[in-house]
Amino acid sequence: MKPKILVTREVFSEALNFLGQHFDVTPNQADTPMSPEVLATALADMEGALTTLSERIDEALLAKCPKLKAVCNIAVGYNNIDLKACHARGVMATNTPGVLDDSTADFTWALILATARRVTEAEQYLRAGKWTGWKLKQFLGTDVHHATLGILGMGRVGQAVARRARGFEMTVLYHNTRRLSAEIEKSCHAAYVSMDELLARADILTVHTPYSPATHHLLGATQMAKMKSTAILINAARGGVIDDAALVAALKQGALAGAGLDVFENEPSLHPGFLKLSNVVLTPHVASSSEATRRRMAMLAAENLVAALTTGKPPNLLHPPV
């Protein structure tokens, strides 16, 4: 008998077909989001799960799923998974690193340019039929070229964002828990600075840290007060790293010039203040969503699940934090 596995959300057919060669698969191609109760019932006699960031995998759930051996997330971020609880129960957890760095970096640049040059605001104006003709002072934006880009969190995606900044002839500064090797700094043309210097000097500050208790509200009112009032803030990493209420207040008061956000605290709901502001570009957590990349992510998660349940050695096994 093949091991039973659950696929919690809709996936591409090639990933389902691949899983079907190894497992007795319960899919969810209707893509109905599962409440914790529904998920616990669906997983009760499963050995594996292909999950997304919409499902919370915690001790309360694991306690109800005694046969579960592996949870393979279709995402590089894994703040929806309690790794300690998984480890304690002998459940392997995996993510999808590497395959989405370039697409996420591309999208970060889409947010940078759209926010600095007011692209969505200008388009909305035009679509609303308000355009009566060319004006010298229409939709004056902020130049990206030759500006100072600050990168908070210099992992794979942060580095890919830095490399793209060369085309705009920018000064690139970064802050990270660990300073990178001189070789990587050189390849990214990026200089390491303290958090305070990053906040003070960045014209554009972009966040690329994972979300964890250590990065919760890493950018709050205190940090925003240290930024230039002309600066823009970009987040295509995770909600919760920025204090959204503090950001809404800073944008309203003119303490920051704008923000480009793909992720939010309490997704899919967002702070209502964002919707009232014209100086924000808002997208629904789609930074990695190019067709090719989302296919690669689903396939890599499926490969992890097959390896986990057949060899016990998935390529992207996550270790609990020490």
Ligand code: GLV
């Ligand atoms: C998307 O947000 C991911 O973590 O892959």
